[in-house]
Amino acid sequence: MQTSGLHKLIKVINLTDSTYILQIEKNGMQFEAGQHILLGKENDPDQREYSIYSGINDEHLEVLIKEVTDGSVSKHLKNLEPGELLNVEGPLGFFGLNKEKIKSGKFLFVASGTGIAPFHSMIKSYPGLDYKILHGIRTCNEAYGKEDYSKESYLRCASREADCDFEGRVTDYIIQNQFDKDTICYFCGNFKMIKEAMDLLEKKGIPGTQLHAEVYF
């Protein structure tokens, strides 16, 4: 059920200089893991789409936001004080797990940067999920919420730092590794990464019907 209304900000959790989590009152909103909301300041016509970061059963609603230097929304949201009101519309979108496959499916989640958000929601929502995350980041400190994933299922692919799990881009990892053909793949993040990763996995024999993408810009 979609709603549109004002939600109170609980807190801003800064993860890095430019990335933060907005924790917002849920106001009973029910959503599917992977969906997004339209979010903006109260009385501000400018709204942006953000994937929901929290799990479906969590007490609060959370979104993971990367501050855009010239952005007209993300910068302002970061400076809000607890108790201020946000305009929230949603949940929206169709990027979600096939419910019939949640128990039996094998999932590969490929993310870049804050594109990890919908996967964080999926994993928190369904603790028994059989998954592997390839998280494309520049440096190790961008591994947002890594404590929420099992160590063996979460792989940091860092392009500018050698001390993470894999040195290089997620696409380099895909090139160097094999994947079962029945793997259901989800991609979220920047366009270029998604395009390349989808092409690579399709060439490795994963059918197009098992590839699902949500592009961030």
Place this chain on the structure above:
Amino acid sequence: MSKKIAFKTLGCRLNLFETDSLASEFTKNNYQVVDFSEKADVYVINTCTVTSMSDQKSRRVINQAGRRKEDGITIVTGCMATNYKEQLEKNENIDYVVDNDHKTSVVSIAEAHFNGEIVSDENYQKELFNYQPAEETFHTRSFIKIQDGCDNFCTFCIIPKVRGRATSRPVEDVLENIRKVVEFGYKEIIITGVNIGRYSYEGIDFEALVEKMLEIPGDFRIRISSIEPDGYTDSFFRLFKHPKLAPHMHICLQSGSEGVLLKMRRMYTAKLFKEMADKLEELYPGFSLTTDIIVGFPGETDDQFQETVDMASSIGFGHIHTFKYSIRKGTRAERLPDHVDEKEKNRRGEVIRKLSDETRLSHRKRFVGKTQRVLVQIILKDGFARGFGEHYIPVVIKEKDLKTNTFYDVNITNLEEIDEPTLIGKLIN
């Protein structure tokens, strides 16, 4: 003396449906519907804002009404009215600006105006589906609205802003609407909405809804209009075996380039689209597939455009509606880099239009020697009848004394250029 009312509808079939319903309500209130070029007491303009061209056309029509209205009133509604409400309210040619959510209030606004009442936005009725079945319309086919709004948020598209979130009309309302128009005598029902494939009402999805529509008794056929290319199942394709479901869909491809589709945030790949088109052709040879293509999306390279040309050519669409990409304020694509030069967009548009002419001709030629069930729409000056077959291809039946709004089974004998490539039919005894 009854008041005169004139309508102008721009844009999609959903707007056509809504205008039909409004016109019908005005008629019930003793208004006389006249042509838009005539002098009227009320001019209703149901606008479109899907491209900058649509905005221009809408503005032009508003100005025409403003010049003609004298003591009358101009009511502007539709997507442009929603998108530019404040701006339009300052336009002296316009008396009332009514957004999409309140479109059903247009009749009561006009009535209140002529009764000398003060009409304000707050009194407008907010209702998406309160459109009564229209007995007499501007068309020989009846449009049925099953859904409104869209949640897809394609990066180029303003529709989620002006039509709001996806909402589905109750199943029984839809079915009752169809029963009613069939009773009125309509022989063709066009399913309309913003994103009809996402229809969902209390567990009934689009496929299940169409199945229920097909169970309604009567001599009529159903045509699926514009639909998004995602989520089709084999059982959905099997529905087309039913004689009441026309073998035609307008499925929006937008681009044949995987990269452009991703940037548009479309929910399918070019490869899946092609597989779907091939499957339809395999199951129902000659299946009529028409489409929309956007040329000059930000960042679209020559190679990516060529991928679209190649794909459109290999599918052989019955018709391609070509749109030049134009910035819609507030959409994600507005902020994308590498916007394509207007001249180049025009060039690409011309390439697609030429291709469309070629593929349309090839597709239509395939029907010579086959049969079609033609719903006659008009009797031409020479006394012959013109209508559309089930594949949504125009057919002229060179016989006299045929009736409009009647089905005729014909053998297609040849193809002639009559404004456009038109099938020529001979009645089957």
